[in-house]
Amino acid sequence: MVAGNRVLIVGGSSGIGFATAKLFVQQGAETTVASHDPAKLDEAVRRIGQGARARQLDIMNDESIVDFFASEGAFSHIVVTAAATETGSIRDLPLKAAYKSMDSKFWGAYRVARSAMFSKNGSLTLVSGFLSHRPDANSVLQGAINSAIEGLVRGLALEFAPVRVNAVSPGIVDTTLYHKLPKAERDQMLRRAADRLPVRRVGEADDVAAAILLLATNPFATGSVLTLDGGGTIA
Numbered sequence: 001m002v003a004g005n006r007v008l009i010v011g012g013s014s015g016i017g018f019a020t021a022k023l024f025v026q027q028g029a030e031t032t033v034a035s036h037d038p039a040k041l042d043e044a045v046r047r048i049g050q051g052a053r054a055r056q057l058d059i060m061n062d063e064s065i066v067d068f069f070a071s072e073g074a075f076s077h078i079v080v081t082a083a084a085t086e087t088g089s090i091r092d093l094p095l096k097a098a099y100k101s102m103d104s105k106f107w108g109a110y111r112v113a114r115s116a117m118f119s120k121n122g123s124l125t126l127v128s129g130f131l132s133h134r135p136d137a138n139s140v141l142q143g144a145i146n147s148a149i150e151g152l153v154r155g156l157a158l159e160f161a162p163v164r165v166n167a168v169s170p171g172i173v174d175t176t177l178y179h180k181l182p183k184a185e186r187d188q189m190l191r192r193a194a195d196r197l198p199v200r201r202v203g204e205a206d207d208v209a210a211a212i213l214l215l216a217t218n219p220f221a222t223g224s225v226l227t228l229d230g231g232g233t234i235a
C-alpha cells in the first residue's frame, strides 16, 4: 500500500519513530529518517538497512525545517514522533524547562506541519499520549502538551484536507524514553504499569508503529486520535 511512496519519520532515530521507520521500509516505502543527533541517525539507518536514508533536522529550529522541505520536496506520509520533554510537578519544574518541553513536542510538530509538503493521498501522523486523558499529578505539563497535539490534529485535518491528519495516543511503551531512569527503577515502573493493564504488559514500539501505519494508510482516517494503551483507559 505504501510501496514506492516517499515517507518521512521525524524522530526515527529511536523508540516509536525507529520502529515506524523499520515498518515502512518493510512495506517497501522509500523512508527518510530524520532527527537531531547525526550519530544516532547513522546508527538507526544502518540497523534498518536498505530502503532507509538519514537526514538531520532540528524540530526546535524553524529554519532547519524550512530548509529541509525546500531541499526535499513532498512526501506521501509524514510522521512526527520527535520530542524531548521533562516531567515534574508544575511547582518544581523550572519554567524554562516547561517552555522547552512545549517548544519541543508541541511547537516541533507545529513547525513540521507548517512547512510540510505532501503528495497526492498524503497524510500526517503525530503522537500524543495517554496523559491527555489519564492525567498524572507529576506530569501535568505532559498531559497538557498531549492535549494540545490532539487539538492540533483535529484542526489540521480540516485545514490540510484532503491531506489526512491523525494522532496515535500510546500508553506506556518501553522505549529509550525511560533510559534516563536507573535500570532497577525503570524495570519496577514498567512491571507495575504492566500489572495494572488488562493486557498484562506494557506497549512495544512495534505496537505503536502498526497503529501509525494504519492511520497513514486508511483513506477514511482523518481527525482521529487512536488510543493504543493496553486498556489503560478502561482499567
Ligand SMILES: NC(=O)c1ccc[n+]([C@@H]2O[C@H](COP(=O)([O-])OP(=O)(O)OC[C@H]3O[C@@H](n4cnc5c(N)ncnc54)[C@H](OP(=O)(O)O)[C@@H]3O)[C@@H](O)[C@H]2O)c1
Pocket (backbone or CB within 6 Å): 010, 011, 012, 013, 014, 015, 016, 017, 034, 035, 036, 037, 038, 040, 041, 057, 058, 059, 060, 081, 082, 083, 084, 104, 105, 127, 128, 129, 130, 169, 170, 171, 172, 173, 174, 175, 176, 177
Ligand atoms: N514511550 C512512551 O511510553 C510514550 C508514551 C506516550 C507518548 N509517547 C510519545 O511518543 C513520542 C516518541 O517517544 P519515544 O518513546 O519514541 O521517545 P524516544 O525514543 O526518546 O525518541 C524521541 C525521538 O525524538 C528525536 N528528537 C528529540 N529532539 C529532537 C530535535 N530537537 N530535533 C529532531 N529530533 C529530535 C530523537 O532523536 P535524536 O536524539 O537523534 O535527536 C528521537 O529519535 C514522544 O512524543 C513521546 O512523548 C511516548
